[in-house]
Amino acid sequence: MSEELPVDHPYRPRRRLHRRRRILALAALGLALVLVAALAAVGIYLWRADSGIRRSSAIVKSGAPVSGELNLLVMGLDSRVDVNGNPLPAAAYEALHSGDESDGGLNSNVLMYVHVPAGGAAATVIAIPRDDYVDLPGCPDGECKAKIKEAYGLAADQKSKELAAEGHTDAAAYQASRDAGRAEQVAAVEQFLGVQIDHFVEVTMVAFLQIAQVVQPITVCVKENTVDTYSGADFKAGTQQIDADQAVAFVRQRRDTSNPGLEFTDLDRSRRQQAFIASLFTKLKQTNVLTNPATLNRLVKVAQQNTVIDSQLGISDLTSLASSMDGSKMHFYTLPIARFGTDSAGQSVNIVDVSAVRAIVAKLLAPPAASSAPATAAPTSSPATAAPTSSPATAAPSSAAEETFGTGTTVSVVNGSGASGAAASLIRELGHYGFGAGTASTASSRVADSSLVYASGSQQVAQRLATLIGIDDLREDDDLGAGEIKVTIGTSFDWSSPSAGTSSTAGTSAPESSLPSPVSATGGGTTGPAPTDLTEMAGGGVPCVK
Structure with a gap:
């Protein structure tokens, strides 16, 4: 294994591959795959505590969740191998109609946040569309914005290259790379939804087929x-x-x-x-499937081959999960998107309103007696250098003229602050003022001071923008095309106190009355x-x- 892995390496997200067959095969197995496997894991774990299911220390939470709550991420991978990287049985490939072990990757084509309130009340299961275009907190492989499903594969690929450069290419290195992917995927969902995730369950796509064969x-x-x-x-x-x-x-x-x-x-x-x-x-509720020892033995085997759970997920957690996922007690939600679009590479993506998504999730998770409580706090596990969730541009423009002063101008942002996702975040928020979205990029090294350069003829707009976001250093740049502005964010960039354009609503979530x-x-x-x-x-x- 060399340091520079090819783009078709199994760790790499499959948006870089354009073969029609693979694109069609990446449908994965969705909600059914992960929840059935999670249920199987529950029964298996309670029945046989050390049954050989792989444990992972990819996330270790230092802060305890709210007492009695369970906050779990379930990830369904499009991988065509088992959790140890071994090929599947030939019959499985034939049934899946999705190629062999050389196909697929480590995209998390299924992502669900499962929240079980204290006391074993009904579970809320929130499905995240796999192509939602979001900021990635760790910028794995240099990708700070991508489809949310790609966080796992990008981070695993980056870790694999780092270990390979050190001469580590064994099974332990493989699992370390997978753990890096799991950690980044959890962090990406936490950042996107504005929640804390305490545990995870991961399964590969063949798990669904094998469990369906049992039941x-x-x-x-x-x-x-x-x-x-x-x-x-x-x-x-x-x-x-x-x-x-x-x-x-x-x-x-x-x-x-x-x-x-x-x-x-x-x-x-x-x-x-x-x-x-x-x-x-x-x-399952109407039959004795899960009370049959032979059936449980078959489910144990499936889980051992195709399931990974985090090391801190305990029996009491699983008991809560089992009772709260009892048929009609569950409520499934699928998050909305703003529209379909494309990324800079021309790949199809879901354009999302992050602030609206967080507000929706906070409302869904709020207990009935506290429906007016503030939105869920930012995850405690997010990196300290993550881009702030509120920026000066999140303030509601005070007039139509202010709202559109950037119309006809494109703004690009270079992130020299070290805050993950800051460039994309600022570009997105400046869209509220009419600015077109340019490119988001990361500087080769951190810089202290922020700056702004503008094309000839854009001085007036540039000055208003500099005032809005609190930048003093601005100048004309003849290399920029007409109507272009480029902002460089430094470590001193002040996200919370712009000198103009703010209002008392800056950084707040959408009012509950406006939520769908x-x-x-x-x-x-x-x-x-x-x-x-x-x-x-x-x-x-x-x-x-x-």
């Missing part, structure tokens, strides 16, 4: 006849029982090749997966809910979905 058949329901030749989906409208292979197709479907009018998206697939989980829990109310995940007719909708699904019964 098949499963009852599901779809609203319309639907066919997808890529995933193998072929379902009739109404309620039906499906086997394990059909279950894989059910949760992977992302399009309809016979009826393009159905307009499937990744968010529809998340809701399809939630419906599968709801149906599965209904079956959840819509039914099974609503919207044949077209389903819009990607901009926050959707909710109860955990019981057999939901009928798009």
Whole structure:
């Protein structure tokens, strides 16, 4: 293994690969994969405390969570190998229709934040769309902004290269790289949602297939006849029982090749997966699947091969998880996006409003008696150098003229402050003032003082911007194109006290009255809910979905 790993190395996120087959195969297995595996891990761990499930010290929290609460991240990887990096059985590759061990990577194609309140009340499960375009707190492999699913693979790749440069390429180095990926993925979700994550469960995509083989058949329901030749989906409208292979197709479907009018998206697939989980829990509650020793033995084997849990996740935590994930006590949510877009490389991404997402999450997690409580505090585990969640540009413009003074001007930001994600954060916030988004980059070394350069003809706008964000050093730069401004953030940049453009609302979350109310995940007719909708699904019964 050399220091410079090729872009198709298994650790690298798969946005760098453009083969049609791989893009289609990366559908992964979504909510069904991780929650079923989590449930299996619960039963297994309570039944056999040291059953051989791999433990990881990727995150070790120094601060205790709120007493009695459980805050867990479940990650489903698109890897085509087991947790030790070994190839899967040939039959598994054939059933998954997704290549062999050389395919896939370490994208966290499934990300869910599971919150269990104190006392074992109903669990809140929040699905994060995998292509949400967010800041990455550690800038792994030099990528400070990417799809949230890519945090794991980028960090694992960076750690692998560092260890390889030191001559470490053994199994221990492999696991150390995986731990780096887990830690970065947890930190990225914490930063995005504004929550603290105390534990995690990680599974590979084959876990879903193997568990479905244990508990098949499963009852599901779809609203319309639907066919997808890529995933193998072929379902009739109404309620039906499906086997394990059909279950894989059910949760992977992302399009309809016979009826393009159905307009499937990744968010529809998340809701399809939630419906599968709801149906599965209904079956588990009505049958004796998890009380059968032979069945438990098979689940133990699956978990040993394809499950990783953090080292601090204890029996009491798992007991709380098991009781709170009992069928109808669960509530599933899929976070909305602002719109579909592209990144600087032309890859499709979900454009998100981070402030709105955090406010939504805080509202979903607030106990009924304290629904007006302040938004959840920033995670205690975020790096000390992470970009502040409030910047001078977050203040609401006081007039229409102020709101649009940057129209026609593009602003790029170079981050020399050492604060992770600061450049992208400032560009995003300056959009409120009409500025076009330029490039976000990181300086080769930290600089003390902030500065601003502008193209000829942009002096007036540049001066207003410099005043807004508190920069004294500005000058004209003939190398910039018309309407361009470039800001360099130094370590002295003051995020909290701009000399103008502030208001008493700076840095605050959106008012609760402006937050979207959840819509039914099974609503919207044949077209389903819009990607901009926050959707909710109860955990019981057999939901009928798009």
